[in-house]
Amino acid sequence: MDSSDIEWVTIVLQTITPKHRDFRQISISMFYLSIFVLLGAETAIREVEEQTIEQWLELDRLLVQLWEPYSIPPKILCCAGETAHDLIGRLLPETTGGGTVNLFDDW
Amino acid sequence: MSNPYYIPPEILDHIVDLLRDNQNALRDCWLVSKSWIPRTRKCLFAEVSLLSEEHLESWKKTFPDPSTSPAHFSKSLRVGCAGAVTAADAEVGGWLAGFVHIVHLEIETPDMYPAESVISLVAFHGFSRTVKSLCVRSVDIPPSRIFNLVLSSPLLEDLTIARYGASVDDSDGSNGPPTSFQPSNPPVFTGSLKLPLERGMEPIAGRLLSMPGGIHFRELVLKWHCVDDIFLTMALVGECSHTLESLDIACAFDGRSIRCLQYHIDK
Numbered sequence: 001m002d003s004s005d006i007e008w009v010t011i012v013l014q015t016i017t018p019k020h021r022d023f024r025q026i027s028i029s030m031f032y033l034s035i036f037v038l039l040g041a042e043t044a045i046r047e048v049e050e051q052t053i054e055q056w057l058e059l060d061r062l063l064v065q066l067w068e069p070y071s072i073p074p075k076i077l078c079c080a081g082e083t084a085h086d087l088i089g090r091l092l093p094e095t096t097g098g099g100t101v102n103l104f105d106d107w
Numbered sequence: 108m109s110n111p112y113y114i115p116p117e118i119l120d121h122i123v124d125l126l127r128d129n130q131n132a133l134r135d136c137w138l139v140s141k142s143w144i145p146r147t148r149k150c151l152f153a154e155v156s157l158l159s160e161e162h163l164e165s166w167k168k169t170f171p172d173p174s175t176s177p178a179h180f181s182k183s184l185r186v187g188c189a190g191a192v193t194a195a196d197a198e199v200g201g202w203l204a205g206f207v208h209i210v211h212l213e214i215e216t217p218d219m220y221p222a223e224s225v226i227s228l229v230a231f232h233g234f235s236r237t238v239k240s241l242c243v244r245s246v247d248i249p250p251s252r253i254f255n256l257v258l259s260s261p262l263l264e265d266l267t268i269a270r271y272g273a274s275v276d277d278s279d280g281s282n283g284p285p286t287s288f289q290p291s292n293p294p295v296f297t298g299s300l301k302l303p304l305e306r307g308m309e310p311i312a313g314r315l316l317s318m319p320g321g322i323h324f325r326e327l328v329l330k331w332h333c334v335d336d337i338f339l340t341m342a343l344v345g346e347c348s349h350t351l352e353s354l355d356i357a358c359a360f361d362g363r364s365i366r367c368l369q370y371h372i373d374k
Contacts (some may be wrong), residue, residue, distance in 0.1 A: 009356060027356070030358055055280070
């Protein structure tokens, strides 16, 4: 899988259309980010962040779009701790800033 | 003179119901009085686990006659020795049919289970017409057999497949020619679909997507391990458009990020 998973998450979420009348919950679990944080792989985190930030920001915008008309608060599952939460905050600034992302500890 | 220790049946039902998750307390209730036995039995045998051949032998020894066993009180059956259960069913002739009111069926084999060749699930086909929830976790059962079991449960709402066998054996395990189960009344699939599969979703999701009556899941819980899983997710989301309420995606593998991590670890 050469593309980032996060790019694919965005593509999949774009398939949610007005036909999905009953849709009300999205949950995304990012195992690899949790592993990076747990391993304390700060250089790798920075590199991945640099390489995929555009894709994350695109997901961020899409989550906001889904939140506004459909009131769907996304759940982002990652490991516990300030590092992970700061990271998600940088990757999804609009959704975390608006308080629409629920961070759940996945470990 | 009325019995001062008399407890009205509805109060007794409520007491036993509150204790349904406490097996020890239920066993104590069983010993209180004969009048407590029928109510307690319903809760005590509501969930039955036959995780090993020892469990199965113990059950058969305690309840040798399937027609009088408390199996018909069971709503949930967890089987960890499908091969032995199948043999018991063949031996007694419809032993499994005693579990006629099962709503939740779980079939699993431990990771390090001794090779039992390829397990047949034919005995489980339609043994309880009330099964609404099915969970399979076994590396000994090929997808075709799992799916034939799925199709034999017309009321099935929730489906969880956590593991499947790598065998390409497409026969039904009945020593006859390979057959594909043809249901007269296929399941409606209106609950949740959970596919946390390490070998990819295709063998199960592909079959679900070609169901003639369609699928109508309300909840999708999917784990990605390859690009195919992503396209199958899109297809499932599209197929369930009128019913889908919740989508849970777990990205278990991101090639670029893992390579980056590997590079930094190696350095």
